[in-house]
Amino acid sequence: MNFVKELSWRGMIHTIMPGTEELLQKELTTAYVGIDPTADSLHIGHLVSVMMLKHFQVAGHKPIVLVGGATGMIGDPSGKSKERDLLDEETLRHNQSCIQKQLAKFMDFESGLHTAAEMVNNYDWMKDFSFIDFIRDIGKHITVNYMMAKDSVKKRLGDESTEGMSFTEFTYQLVQGTDFLTLYKTKGCKLQMGGSDQWGNITTGTELIRRKEQGEAFAITCPLITKSDGVKFGKTEEGNVWLDPERTSPYKFYQFWLNVSDEDAERYIKIFTLLTKNEIDMLIEEHSQAKHDRLLQKRLAREVTIMVHTEEALAMAEEASQILFGKGTADTLSKLDEATFLSVFEGVPLKTVPKSELDNGIGILELLSDKTGFFESKSELRRLIKGNGISINKNKQNNAETNVDSTQLINGKYLLVQKGKKDYYIIKAE
RNA sequence: GGGGAGAUUCCAGAGCGGUCAAAUGGGGCAGACUGUAAAUCUGUUGGCGCAGCCUUCGGAGGUUCGAAUCCUCCUCUCCCCA
Numbered sequence: 440m441n442f443v444k445e446l447s448w449r450g451m452i453h454t455i456m457p458g459t460e461e462l463l464q465k466e467l468t469t470a471y472v473g474i475d476p477t478a479d480s481l482h483i484g485h486l487v488s489v490m491m492l493k494h495f496q497v498a499g500h501k502p503i504v505l506v507g508g509a510t511g512m513i514g515d516p517s518g519k520s521k522e523r524d525l526l527d528e529e530t531l532r533h534n535q536s537c538i539q540k541q542l543a544k545f546m547d548f549e550s551g552l553h554t555a556a557e558m559v560n561n562y563d564w565m566k567d568f569s570f571i572d573f574i575r576d577i578g579k580h581i582t583v584n585y586m587m588a589k590d591s592v593k594k595r596l597g598d599e600s601t602e603g604m605s606f607t608e609f610t611y612q613l614v615q616g617t618d619f620l621t622l623y624k625t626k627g628c629k630l631q632m633g634g635s636d637q638w639g640n641i642t643t644g645t646e647l648i649r650r651k652e653q654g655e656a657f658a659i660t661c662p663l664i665t666k667s668d669g670v671k672f673g674k675t676e677e678g679n680v681w682l683d684p685e686r687t688s689p690y691k692f693y694q695f696w697l698n699v700s701d702e703d704a705e706r707y708i709k710i711f712t713l714l715t716k717n718e719i720d721m722l723i724e725e726h727s728q729a730k731h732d733r734l735l736q737k738r739l740a741r742e743v744t745i746m747v748h749t750e751e752a753l754a755m756a757e758e759a760s761q762i763l764f765g766k767g768t769a770d771t772l773s774k775l776d777e778a779t780f781l782s783v784f785e786g787v788p789l790k791t792v793p794k795s796e797l798d799n800g801i802g803i804l805e806l807l808s809d810k811t812g813f814f815e816s817k818s819e820l821r822r823l824i825k826g827n828g829i830s831i832n833k834n835k836q837n838n839a840e841t842n843v844d845s846t847q848l849i850n851g852k853y854l855l856v857q858k859g860k861k862d863y864y865i866i867k868a869e
Numbered sequence: 870g871g872g873g874a875g876a877u878u879c880c881a882g883a884g885c886g887g888u889c890a891a892a893u894g895g896g897g898c899a900g901a902c903u904g905u906a907a908a909u910c911u912g913u914u915g916g917c918g919c920a921g922c923c924u925u926c927g928g929a930g931g932u933u934c935g936a937a938u939c940c941u942c943c944u945c946u947c948c949c950c951a
Contacts, residue, residue, distance in 0.1 A: 667907090700906065731904040764905045766878040819898085822913060859899060 440542045442498035443659075449709040451491060451661045453635040456645070459657040463500065464627065467553065470495055470630035470659075471503035471622055473615065473637075475511045476534035480683035481541050483695075484673040486711060487661055489545050491632050492556065493713070496546055499584075503628060504542055506535045508562025512554055518823075535560055541682050544747070556625075562617045570867050575619050579776075580650045581643065586612060589639035590642070612643040619644030623656055623685055664710070665701040682747050688786025689748045693756035694861075696740035697733070701726070704735040712742040758770040765862065771835040777850045784855075787863045788813065795866040800842035803831075807856065813864045823858060830857040 462468055469483040474481070481489070492502035503571060508531045521831050539558055542548075546556040618673060619641070620801050622628035631641045638660050645656040664672040673680055680695050681687040687695075699707055705723055707771040708714065715723075726735040744753045762771070773785070801810070804821070807829075808814045824828045824839045832847060832855050843868040845868065848854060854866040 694905080698905065701904095702907095727902095730906090733904060733906080735905095736906090760905080816916070816917080818916065819914090821919080823899060826899045826912065860905060 440498045442495060442500065444570075444606040446491065446659070446661070449494075449704055451487070451494075451710055453660045453662040454638055454658070454659075456658045459630065459659060459725070462657060463498070467500055468630055469503060469626055470632055471505050471508050471559075471619075471627040472488035472626050472632050473510065473618065475507045475534055476538055476611045477533050479513060479537040480686055481538055482673060482681045484664070484679070486682075487664055488633060489542065490659060490711060491659075493545050495632075496554055496556060497713075499554060502546060502556045502700045503626065504546075504556065504558045504699065505618060505622070506538060506558060507618075508535060508560045509565035510561060510611065510618070513737050525665070527667070532564065538617045541557075560624070561614075561621075562705065564621050565614065565617070573613075576618075576651075577613055577647065581616070582646055585646070586643070588644070591636070591639050592798060599681065599740075600683045604731065612640045613647075615640040616644040616647040618653060618790055620647045621655065622731070623648050623654060630657045630659065631662070634658045634661055644809075662809075663852060664707075667700050684748060684752070684786075689744060689752035690748065690756045690759050693740045693744045693753065693760065697736050697738055697760065697786065701730060701733075701735070701741065704733075704739055708735060708742075709734050712739065712746075714738075714742065724862060748760040755782055755785055759785070764860075766816040772833050772855065773849055777792075779854070780850065780853060780859045784863065784865055787865050788867040789867055791867045796846060797843065797848070797868050803841050803843050804839055811864070811866055813856065828859055833857065 441460075442463050443455065459669050470492070472492050474485060474488065492504065496502050508528075511531055511534075516693060541554075542558065547554070548556045548558065552557055586609070591612070592609065619628070619631050619704060626660055630639075631644060633641060638658065641658040641660070648654045648656040663859070666672050679687075684692075693837060696707070706727075708719055708722070712719075720730055722738055726733070742751060743755075758779075759782075762775070786797075790813065792810050794808070796810070803824070804817045808817050814820050820829070821839045827835055827837060829836045831843065832849060843854065845851075852868055854864060854868070856864040858864070
């Protein structure tokens with residue numbers, strides 16, 4: 440399989456350095472992607488890089504994941520309008536080990552084959568690099584003029600920038616370049632991949648390799664993933680969409696992909712799944728026949744959820760979606776047995792309230808705010824209720840003064856509260 | 870160091886000393902429509918015991934029957950000159 444052609448039809452190539460394709464055709468190549476360990480879980484913004492590496496491995500090459508322990512301590516100025524907060528070493532180490540576990544799901548690290556992936560941490564070679572050594576061995580080879588010409592730097596030095604840029608951040612490209620150089624020397628790594636915002640940093644690396652080692656190294660960047668409505672990809676109102684099921688439940692995760700727009704779905708399915716061109720072309724064709732069925736979104740959500748989570752998690756998410764958004768009525772809801780009910784609402788916020796408090800009935804406002812904390816403000820609740828935005832057990836509530844009592848409990852235990860169409864909360868009585 | 874401008878509710882940005890919980894736009898939330906979409910339309914967007922009350926307009930004081938609007942000091946931001 441031709442890696443470059445593969446990425447190309449998937450729309451995953453933004454810029455590619457001349458000669459890269461030839462190199463990959465000629466020999467088994469090692470490439471790396473850097474990931475900043477700014478949290479103890481990856482989010483779907485990281486997924487593009489991960490997919491690049493995955494395709495790379497499938498194409499018969501060797502991927503390296505570089506966890507940026509050192510670079511994470513500095514902060515990349517690319518795309519940032521202000522100085523990053525620095526992380527301490529303990530946090531970084533913790534984050535690294537968590538990320539490592541997540542990545543093992545995507546790539547083969549263990550097989551012992553020559554294409555088995557590796558993980559490295561640049562902290563390990565940067566930590567003993569003295570400042571003197573650094574400015575002599577690295578700084579010597581790159582001019583400030585060259586560094587200043589990078590967009591990431593120019594942007595921060597321009598008139599519009601009110602923040603300025605610290606020397607630390609200015610140095611970032613050298614540190615990243617050092618990574619590339621190090622991997623080039625120690626592991627024969629000749630290719631670095633990343634988001635298009637990394638182009639400048641990557642070329643500093645290839646430049647270093649050229650000047651210091653008279654070597655040739657290459658670069659591929661992928662386009663920034665965007666959403667057709669212009670909002671930043673990978674964010675929901677609640678924030679990032681994480682791979683960690685503790686942070687983003689598989690159900691929410693599945694829902695994220697399911698809710699992607701038609702236009703985005705066509706692009707995403709190429710990027711985030713391993714489906715072949717034929718399969719995808721057929722899906723797109725089918726989808727265009729009956730857009731309301733959202734075949735593309737469903738398949739996309741399916742594939743990605745399995746890849747990131749498990750088949751079981753997907754089954755749950757699909758079932759939950761079916762019950763929540765299908766023709767499910769108050770009636771079918773009340774027929775659910777407890778086990779199904781709980782599995783469907785896995786990950787939905789749940790609060791426990793003493794059953795005795797429900798026995799005599801309790802004001803809906805008090806129940807949903809003071810008792811459970813689901814809503815901070817009773818004014819907001821009143822507004823929602825007035826506007827038909829609150830349901831209990833799928834029944835619209837339109838009177839803020841009404842009482843809720845234990846006769847309404849599903850299975851004698853649960854109340855399903857709904858805000859709008861998509862936000863659910865569960866109250867458990869015991 | 871000198872001179873100027875400004876700090877308003879999530880953001881932007883109005884705001885005659887009373888009728889300002891504060892225009893307008895954006896964003897958010899909800900409703901209708903729909904494909905759990907987009908577009909559109911509608912409502913809403915400080916809190917509460919909600920036809921009333923309470924706390925807000927950088928901070929602290931003051932003038933006044935009454936201040937986001939006037940005065941004083943403080944803090945911070947931006948711009949220009951040196």
